[in-house]
Amino acid sequence: MSDYDFSSERPKPSHFQQRQDELNIHDAWSSWNGYKFAEYFYDVEFEYFCVRNTCGTYDICPMQKYHITGADAEKMLDRMVTRDVTKIRTNRASYVVWCNDEGRLIDDGTIFKLGDDHFILNCGSPCSAWLDKSAFGFHDITIDDKTDDVAAMALQGPTSCAVLKSMGLENIESAKPFSINFFDFQNARLMVSRTGFTGDLGYELWIDHNLAIPLWDAVYKAGHDLGIHPYGDQATNMLRLEAGFIMPGYEFNEALKTVHFEHDQTPFELNLGWLVDFKKPHFNGRRALFDEKKRGPRYTLTKLDIEGNKPAEGSFLYSNKRCTEEIGYVTSGMWSPAAKANIALAMIETKYLEGEIWSEIYYEKELRQYSKVARCTIKHEPFWSPARTRATPAADF
Amino acid sequence: MTQYDTVIIGAGHNALVCANYLAQKKQKVLVLEASSAAGGLASSYEFHPGFRTSVAHTVSHFSRKIYRDLELQKHGLTAMANPLPCVALNRQGNHVVLDGDTVSGVTEKDRVSYANYSKLTERFANLLAPFWLKTVPAIGNNSLHELLSFAQLGVKMRMLGKDDMREFLRIVSLPTHDLMDEYFDHPLLKALLCWNGLIGSKQAPRSPNNSVMLMLYRMSEGMSGLHEIPNGGTSRLIDALCSSAKSQGIEIRTNSSVRRIVVDQQKEGLRATGVQVDNGELISAQNIVSSADPKTTFLTLLGAENLEIEFTNRIRRIRSEGLVAKLHLALNGLPQFTGLDQSDGQLLISPDMATIESAFDESKYGQCPTDPVMEIVIPSMRDPSLAPSGQHVLSAHVMYVPYKMKSQWDQTAIDTFIDKLINKIELYAPTIREQIVASELLTPIDLEQRFRTSGGHWHHGEFALDQLFMMRPTYGAAQYQTPLRGLYLCGAGSHPGGDITGVPGHNAAHEILS
Numbered sequence: 041m042s043d044y045d046f047s048s049e050r051p052k053p054s055h056f057q058q059r060q061d062e063l064n065i066h067d068a069w070s071s072w073n074g075y076k077f078a079e080y081f082y083d084v085e086f087e088y089f090c091v092r093n094t095c096g097t098y099d100i101c102p103m104q105k106y107h108i109t110g111a112d113a114e115k116m117l118d119r120m121v122t123r124d125v126t127k128i129r130t131n132r133a134s135y136v137v138w139c140n141d142e143g144r145l146i147d148d149g150t151i152f153k154l155g156d157d158h159f160i161l162n163c164g165s166p167c168s169a170w171l172d173k174s175a176f177g178f179h180d181i182t183i184d185d186k187t188d189d190v191a192a193m194a195l196q197g198p199t200s201c202a203v204l205k206s207m208g209l210e211n212i213e214s215a216k217p218f219s220i221n222f223f224d225f226q227n228a229r230l231m232v233s234r235t236g237f238t239g240d241l242g243y244e245l246w247i248d249h250n251l252a253i254p255l256w257d258a259v260y261k262a263g264h265d266l267g268i269h270p271y272g273d274q275a276t277n278m279l280r281l282e283a284g285f286i287m288p289g290y291e292f293n294e295a296l297k298t299v300h301f302e303h304d305q306t307p308f309e310l311n312l313g314w315l316v317d318f319k320k321p322h323f324n325g326r327r328a329l330f331d332e333k334k335r336g337p338r339y340t341l342t343k344l345d346i347e348g349n350k351p352a353e354g355s356f357l358y359s360n361k362r363c364t365e366e367i368g369y370v371t372s373g374m375w376s377p378a379a380k381a382n383i384a385l386a387m388i389e390t391k392y393l394e395g396e397i398w399s400e401i402y403y404e405k406e407l408r409q410y411s412k413v414a415r416c417t418i419k420h421e422p423f424w425s426p427a428r429t430r431a432t433p434a435a436d437f
Numbered sequence: 438m439t440q441y442d443t444v445i446i447g448a449g450h451n452a453l454v455c456a457n458y459l460a461q462k463k464q465k466v467l468v469l470e471a472s473s474a475a476g477g478l479a480s481s482y483e484f485h486p487g488f489r490t491s492v493a494h495t496v497s498h499f500s501r502k503i504y505r506d507l508e509l510q511k512h513g514l515t516a517m518a519n520p521l522p523c524v525a526l527n528r529q530g531n532h533v534v535l536d537g538d539t540v541s542g543v544t545e546k547d548r549v550s551y552a553n554y555s556k557l558t559e560r561f562a563n564l565l566a567p568f569w570l571k572t573v574p575a576i577g578n579n580s581l582h583e584l585l586s587f588a589q590l591g592v593k594m595r596m597l598g599k600d601d602m603r604e605f606l607r608i609v610s611l612p613t614h615d616l617m618d619e620y621f622d623h624p625l626l627k628a629l630l631c632w633n634g635l636i637g638s639k640q641a642p643r644s645p646n647n648s649v650m651l652m653l654y655r656m657s658e659g660m661s662g663l664h665e666i667p668n669g670g671t672s673r674l675i676d677a678l679c680s681s682a683k684s685q686g687i688e689i690r691t692n693s694s695v696r697r698i699v700v701d702q703q704k705e706g707l708r709a710t711g712v713q714v715d716n717g718e719l720i721s722a723q724n725i726v727s728s729a730d731p732k733t734t735f736l737t738l739l740g741a742e743n744l745e746i747e748f749t750n751r752i753r754r755i756r757s758e759g760l761v762a763k764l765h766l767a768l769n770g771l772p773q774f775t776g777l778d779q780s781d782g783q784l785l786i787s788p789d790m791a792t793i794e795s796a797f798d799e800s801k802y803g804q805c806p807t808d809p810v811m812e813i814v815i816p817s818m819r820d821p822s823l824a825p826s827g828q829h830v831l832s833a834h835v836m837y838v839p840y841k842m843k844s845q846w847d848q849t850a851i852d853t854f855i856d857k858l859i860n861k862i863e864l865y866a867p868t869i870r871e872q873i874v875a876s877e878l879l880t881p882i883d884l885e886q887r888f889r890t891s892g893g894h895w896h897h898g899e900f901a902l903d904q905l906f907m908m909r910p911t912y913g914a915a916q917y918q919t920p921l922r923g924l925y926l927c928g929a930g931s932h933p934g935g936d937i938t939g940v941p942g943h944n945a946a947h948e949i950l951s
């Protein structure tokens with residue numbers, strides 16, 4: 041037997057751990073980038089409804105936060121991601137994806153521009169090795185991984201603006217979507233971006249890790265009468281699916297971690313062609329993406345409304361009801377309380393998008409396995425996209 | 438303004454070969470060379486008033502096909518000479534000499550072994566020949582045409598017969614040391630046969646896995662691994678290539694250093710459309726071909742921002758620290774080596790394989806070898822114009838001189854090392870010291886600066902399995918084309934590698950024209 045006791049694999053506490061421990065009554069923890077991370081706190085559906093009806097907080101301490109500074113920072117990022125970074129204005133955030141040389145998606149994330157030579161890249165998986173490679177050949181550039189130094193939480197849902205107002209963040213209601221705003225919090229700088237992963241009105245709050253608990257307490261105090269609750273990973277997965285957002289491990293497999301040839305995806309396959317800007321200067325994967333655009337993607341990520349109420353998770357898709365010709369697979373599926381529909385995201389071979397789509401759904405009832413075949417309808421709009429998400433000034437509700 | 442079909446960066450011998458082939462197909466070609474003369478590492482220059490030399494002092498397997506195709510004979514390269522005798526020096530004068538097929542100074546047993554050995558290696562070297570004058574297939578490319586070289590290798594292996602095939606597979610990955618021990622007794626013979634396979638690369642006799650392969654690879658162009666000096670000297674080859682270029686209307690501009698490759702953002706992506714010379718002048722062309730080494734070409738002249746990230750990283754990782762230094766001595770007379778009537782040939786100071794290995798070991802830790810090994814040629818014997826009448830030039834490749842020294846390369850380090858080298862030569866040519874008029878040592882760093890080759894590397898990039906064939910210089914650029922449309926490579930950093938062979942230039946021209 042080896043002496044290895046796995047102790048180094050114990051997840052480290054999040055900066056909000058003290059408070060989250062009190063609230064996580066089931067001790068339902070998993071981990072994200074080495075941080076202890078809640079699957080859920082009390083009940084997935086309850087947490088989901090909090091975000092849709094009042095508001096919730098979500099721990100994004102484990103999200104990777106890279107500060108990229110220097111005169112070459114913009115050029116370096118512009119060559120790395122597919123979107124035109126030079127078009128981002130100061131104190132604005134932008135959703136971006138980046139690809140390997142073959143145009144396959146490595147990850148998605150947000151770039152915050154704090155100044156002409158100061159950017160933050162936030163993303164789900166560590167990518168410092170990729171950033172180092174991307175920065176080679178650029179001279180005036182520094183990359184700082186601030187993940188452990190910053191405490192960050194998402195505050196999402198219709199009452200989120202009201203919570204921040206009652207916390208005393210003056211004028212927060214006039215902050216536009218994707219804007220970045222600064223406030224004083226206990227003599228430190230609190231950064232508030234109007235961003236999030238739920239498709240709803242919401243914000244993300246960023247502060248020095250030493251002020252994590254005071255920030256949490258201030259937010260919860262302000263939110264006490266506004267229905268504030270924490271939500272975990274599982275509720276997030278429901279919320280983002282309704283909004284039509286992609287998630288690694290579901291819709292895409294990070295290219296740098298993919299072993300099998302083309303088991304990863306391109307932005308076009310993921311229906312993110314709008315993020316690929318062929319008019320800007322050279323960027324990584326351009327050649328491959330240009331060819332793909334001309335050829336058309338083999339698969340297209342598609343939103344489906346599926347008949348019945350059985351979630352289509354993991355099901356195969358066919359071009360006919362007899363299921364004789366396979367045309368794709370569901371990547372995420374659930375009954376959507378907000379849309380009151382059986383929704384799914386699916387990878388479907390592009391050439392079959394015009395025809396019928398049938399899903400073979402497997403489900404279980406008290407240990408018995410069943411299957412059914414259900415008709416699918418393509419949806420072009422997000423399943424959930426209320427006007428309040430975009431409205432400025434943000435309302436109180 | 439002249440409109441060029443092709444602009445070539447650098448006027449090394451490969452660039453000249455490439456230019457000549459392109460001009461044969463009626464292309465308008467401009468060659469831009471940073472230094473004051475064409476020829477790259479094979480160009481001659483004056484290192485002391487009245488004394489000239491070139492870094493590459495012999496020609497190893499210059500392609501006979503190129504010689505014929507470009508009619509170099511008409512341009513003054515009167516027949517390539519026969520291979521130079523290779524002499525493994527002994528202090529007492531009991532040398533071992535390999536001259537053509539015959540080896541002398543060894544026992545009858547070694548002589549018989551050598552006959553068997555050379556038959557075997559010739560057969561095996563022949564196996565690798567299909568790879569020479571051809572573009573290697575890209576990884577993942579299954580086009581029949583491109584895979585033909587591999588098919589040829591397969592067929593040739595089958596034709597060897599079962600026993601030979603097994604033997605080939607056994608020895609191709611052997612350290613040379615083990616192969617020599619199997620065949621021979623005489624330490625000088627073993628050291629001599631190793632030498633020509635190892636020179637220029639980061640390998641020593643005991644290096645595992647591919648030193649025999651490299652040796653066979655270099656033998657595969659029909660020269661049995663031996664070197665030659667054309668009649669009239671190495672510079673004749675460059676002169677002939679230049680003369681042929683001139684007759685075809687190729688423009689060669691010296692003192693024209695290319696500062697950057699100009700790219701144009703087009704709908705399909707970036708395209709190389711020209712170059713900018715150091716004086717600021719912009720020159721445009723359909724094709725830009727670089728004979729500068731891959732690191733210089735991509736990282737300095739093109740810039741990472743114009744390349745893909747993973748590709749850039751592979752270029753950055755190319756191992757290119759040189760391990761050979763050059764010693765040049767201006768002599769007031771012909772040096773006298775004990776027991777040698779004629780100092781014409783490749784003269785080796787490497788008493789046995791262990792000495793070679795120790796020198797290599799020290800270099801790994803950033804030290805100059807305590808007991809240096811080297812190859813000496815007196816080029817002025819073949820080309821009297823290199824020195825004033827009756828005087829001579831001694832040119833030596835000193836193996837295993839590190840690019841990065843544990844202590845700095847400064848003048849004291851250089852002077853100390855020159856002294857050590859002369860002491861060493863003195864053991865074999867006792868009067869050498871009195872004959873010296875001037876000396877010059879070029880460390881890998883000097884070679885890098887003077888000849889603009891990353892690391893001062895003999896092959897523009899390490900010559901080892903991870904950087905050969907479809908990995909040379911790296912996948913994505915191993916077929917002379919690059920990820921940038923309109924930009925090609927044609928120098929030693931491309932397949933099949935360095936030495937004065939002309940083959941990368943030949944193959945690149947073929948790709949550009951196809």
Ligand SMILES: Cc1cc2nc3c(=O)[nH]c(=O)nc-3n(C[C@H](O)[C@H](O)[C@H](O)COP(=O)(O)OP(=O)(O)OC[C@H]3O[C@@H](n4cnc5c(N)ncnc54)[C@H](O)[C@@H]3O)c2cc1C
Nearest residue numbers: 447449450451471477478493494495497695929935936937
């Ligand atoms: C110390 C040493 C000894 C050697 N001895 C031998 C030998 O005896 N026999 C043998 O066969 N081989 C020998 N070699 C190997 C051989 O010299 C090289 O492999 C060969 O010269 C490569 O030829 P090339 O044309 O590809 O490049 P090079 O000869 O390196 O020529 C490249 C040219 O490009 C020019 N250049 C680079 N950058 C620019 C720029 N930006 N603008 C304009 N011009 C530029 C350089 O100035 C140079 O002239 C030796 C190598 C070394 C280092």
